[in-house]
Amino acid sequence: MQATGTITPAVLEEPPPRPRVLRDRPGFADRIYRSGARLVGLFVFLLMGSIGCFLAWRGSDAIRGAGWGFFTTAEWQPEVNNFGIAAVLSGTVLIATVAVVVSVPLALSTALFISEIAPQRWRAWLISGIDLMAAVPSVVYGLWGAVWLEGEVIGVARWISTWFGWIPFLHVDGADPTNPLATASVYTGSTLLAGLTVSMMVAPIQCSVMREAFSQAPAGEREGAYALGATRWGMIRSVVLPFGRGGIIGGTMLGLGRALGETIAVVLVISTVFEIRPRILEGGTSSISSLIALRYGEASGFGLSALMAAGLALFLITMAVNFTASTIAARSRSGAQSEA
Secondary structure: OOOOOOOOOOOOOOOOOOOOOOOOOOOHHHHHHHHHHHHHHHHHHHHHHHHHHHHHHHOHHHHHHHHHHHOOOOOEEHHHOEEOOHHHHHHHHHHHHHHHHHHHHHHHHHHHHHHHHOOHHHHHHHHHHHHHHHHOOHHHHHHHHHHHHHHHHHHHHHHHHHHHOOOHHHOOOOOOOOOOOOOOHHHOOEHHHHHHHHHHHHHHHHHHHHHHHHHOOOHHHHHHHHHOOOOHHHHHHHHHHHHOHHHHHHHHHHHHHHHHHOOHHHHHHOOEOOOOOOOOOOEOEOOHHHHHHHHOOOOOOHHHHHHHHHHHHHHHHHHHHHHHHHHHHHHOOOOOOOOO
């Protein structure tokens, strides 16, 4: 008998699978678009760099003459080499802070109302009105603040100073809360007035950015929140606000950048003083942009170099704010996540 057995066929080892390589072959129109976009981005980068280099070159004499005192001196007398941006820098930061503190809640609530609450037939009119407010020239806001808003703010500032004057930045030197006939000049041209005026200018821009982000929240997540029993505010809190976080941050920083550099409106409403005044209700303040606007016409030689150095400081601050905003917005991109 012949023994029988099972013959096992040889198993051929197959090579491991290789990932498929996807080759992007853009058409002619796509290549033109990419090249154009790169050229525009490079042009903007070179333009901003050239502005910074120009300001540094023209302000180098003043920076070398003042040294580190340029950042610590609160006087502005370049003709005797006694000048610095300590006073105007603090005023710039305080005015921008007041503007952002007032404008962000206003812009956020307006954006939520337009995108989530307002009837559909009203939204186009409201959006157009907000966009028109953003296009109003700054000199108009400055005249509005100087002619009308200042008279209304004095009473509010007096009330705040009377009841909350124990807070250091709300105290006003020379104010007499017990005398109803006391002069109101201590409240005129204050940081509060300038901040409120600038806040009305930056709020429409912030509102437009936030509204655009809120309107792109996914309809499926909105409906899912309602299906789980959420109220309208619950849906907004769990879906719309987390989705639009990047828009909120971007709009806030965009408004802050404009508030830091606002010139004409601030010049029209403030009482210019070159000293550090941390109390926002007290009359008198200044900013870097208003300093340049007021002194540029009469400056020459070393004084002009000092103004260029001040402009360089404002340029660097604005760039830092914008880069910080882009970094934060990139880390919390709209639509990346929500709580629904």
